[in-house]
Amino acid sequence: MPAAAKKNTAEGLEAFTRYWFDVANYSQKTSDTKQMMDLCVEDSEFCEARKKLADQFRERDAWPVGGEATIGKFYTQMKVNRSGYTNAILEIRESGRKIYDSDGLISSGTLKPSKAGLHSYSVWENGKWKFVGLAKVESFEPSS
Secondary structure (H helix, E strand, O other), X not given: OOHHHHOOOHHHHHHHHHHHXXXXXXXXXXXXXXXXXXXXXXXOHHHHHHHHHHHHHHXXXXXXXXXXXXXXXXXXXXXXXXXXXXXXXXXXXXXXXXEEEOOEEEEEEEEOOEEEXXXXXXXXXXXXXXXXXXXXXXXXXXXX
């Protein structure tokens, strides 16, 4: 984890969020979700859903190729909402993804490259950031 991600600042939140996405991408590729889940709040439905997806790859002896999510723009005012979460708005770019198993390509798992605007929610607790989840930004216009 980058040193900046260990600070309760806008820069710290951004560094933590970018790191969380790196770890989530790794989890998707390897089905090793321990580190990702350690970075999440205990009751995160979002993180549990990501873990379940990675577990399904392993259970089906399948593997994804591509599908990495990277953060483009990142913005936060460091405001804490009623639930105690700090919100950020980010632009996510996902590369195209294909899923394979021993029989070859699973066409239902194919995704085209995409961009989306997302609200990211994290919480500062016990001296460190914990990831809560994401929600789609309505009427998002991606940059080119």
